[in-house]
Amino acid sequence: MSPREPESAVPGRPALGPLPDAEAAAEWLATMMLVRRFEERAGESYTRAKVGGFLHLAIGEEAVVVGAARALKPTDWLISTYRSHGHALARGTKPEAVMAELYGKATGSSGGRGGSMHIFDLEKRFMGGWGIVGGNVPIGAGFALQSSYRGNDEVTLCVLGDGATNQGTFAETLNIAALWGLPIVFLVVNNRFGMGTSIERHSAVTDLVRKGAGLGVDGLRCDGMDIAATQAAICEAVEIARSEQRPMLVEAMTYRFRGHSMADPEKYRSKEQVDEWKLRDPIPAFGKRLIEEGVLDTAAIEAMDTAALAAVDAAVKFADESPVPGPETLQEGIYELGGQVHGWLSATPPPKDSP
Numbered sequence: 001m002s003p004r005e006p007e008s009a010v011p012g013r014p015a016l017g018p019l020p021d022a023e024a025a026a027e028w029l030a031t032m033m034l035v036r037r038f039e040e041r042a043g044e045s046y047t048r049a050k051v052g053g054f055l056h057l058a059i060g061e062e063a064v065v066v067g068a069a070r071a072l073k074p075t076d077w078l079i080s081t082y083r084s085h086g087h088a089l090a091r092g093t094k095p096e097a098v099m100a101e102l103y104g105k106a107t108g109s110s111g112g113r114g115g116s117m118h119i120f121d122l123e124k125r126f127m128g129g130w131g132i133v134g135g136n137v138p139i140g141a142g143f144a145l146q147s148s149y150r151g152n153d154e155v156t157l158c159v160l161g162d163g164a165t166n167q168g169t170f171a172e173t174l175n176i177a178a179l180w181g182l183p184i185v186f187l188v189v190n191n192r193f194g195m196g197t198s199i200e201r202h203s204a205v206t207d208l209v210r211k212g213a214g215l216g217v218d219g220l221r222c223d224g225m226d227i228a229a230t231q232a233a234i235c236e237a238v239e240i241a242r243s244e245q246r247p248m249l250v251e252a253m254t255y256r257f258r259g260h261s262m263a264d265p266e267k268y269r270s271k272e273q274v275d276e277w278k279l280r281d282p283i284p285a286f287g288k289r290l291i292e293e294g295v296l297d298t299a300a301i302e303a304m305d306t307a308a309l310a311a312v313d314a315a316v317k318f319a320d321e322s323p324v325p326g327p328e329t330l331q332e333g334i335y336e337l338g339g340q341v342h343g344w345l346s347a348t349p350p351p352k353d354s355p
């Protein structure tokens with residue numbers, strides 16, 4: 001597939017999505033720039049051993065990340081994968097709290113216990129941050145079930161990768177969501193790879209809208225390198241899920257410019273392919289469009305980048321200077337079933353007379 005002519009274009013949908021008002025368009029661009037600068041710095045911090053565990057960057061996918069968040073109301077729910085720093089930032093979690101989480105610090109959004117894969121912010125209704133491929137899909141349906149049960153108008157947006165559509169959870173969840181009429185949108189971020197395996201080699205059905213349709217869930221496809229097209233497609237799906245109380249699927253065609261994680265030598269794809277996709281980098285593409293349409297000028301975009309860099313500098317300083325969680329907090333946040341779990345597995349000493 002040529003990245004310049006995305007096969008993602010939905011028949012009848014214009015090549016570029018509709019622009020919102022000038023203020024919103026500028027905010028979308030500024031947020032994509034913040035996400036990009038944040039992740040570049042997170043990658044640097046990882047190589048300097050400031051960040052432990054895994055680190056998955058979504059560099060190249062910012063139009064899908066920010067487009068998704070901007071298709072939701074504050075009362076809607078968002079649940080994502082391990083590639084989710086940008087989702088938290090776009091939903092409004094402070095860069096300081098996200099960076100401190102990567103640094104394993106007590107001031108992080110999960111108290112430093114989750115790390116990169118487990119960013120979480122209940123206040124912003126960003127429900128994580130999940131490391132198990134496809135594991136977040138039934139959990140997302142659970143959020144939608146509670147909305148349906150309470151009879152409110154909330155929608156859940158559940159982000160998953162192309163690779164995750166091969167998990168049993170995908171089929172099981174879409175089936176039950178269709179049967180029960182759950183208000184959920186499954187956003188399949190099709191970056192064409194599951195780790196080092198291309199979609200043609202990991203999925204017998206590469207048309208992921210069709211894969212959802214086979215399970216009773218209607219879908220749309222969008223150009224995930226264009227934030228306006230992505231936001232419009234997700235808005236359309238969210239509106240159907242909200243008003244008709246049924247699940248929808250959106251397949252966003254995109255590409256990650258970096259490796260799967262920081263430990264990926266990228267032997268499975270050519271530099272030429274990566275370079276060709278970089279020509280469609282969603283950030284300069286949207287910036288150019290906003291200049292052409294008279295929404296912003298070059299100086300305004302440069303100022304946005306300076307502000308993004310300053311925000312990331314402040315986040316790194318905050319994370320660096322924050323304390324690690326103290327040993328006295330070791331037993332906090334542990335889920336245990338009262339006295340049913342005994343011995344060293346339990347955070348509570350067993351009763352004296354227990355076996």
Ligand SMILES: Cc1ncc(C[n+]2csc(CCOP(=O)(O)OP(=O)(O)O)c2C)c(N)n1
Nearest residue numbers: 083131132133161162163164191193194195
């Ligand atoms: C159940 C499970 N199996 C395997 C893994 C290892 N793993 C982590 S990411 C990944 C690839 C997933 O690809 P995709 O769903 O396309 O998401 P992407 O990484 O491209 O965003 C795999 C196999 C895992 N985390 N969980």
Ligand SMILES: [Mg+2]
Nearest residue numbers: 161162193194
């Ligand atoms: Mg993928």
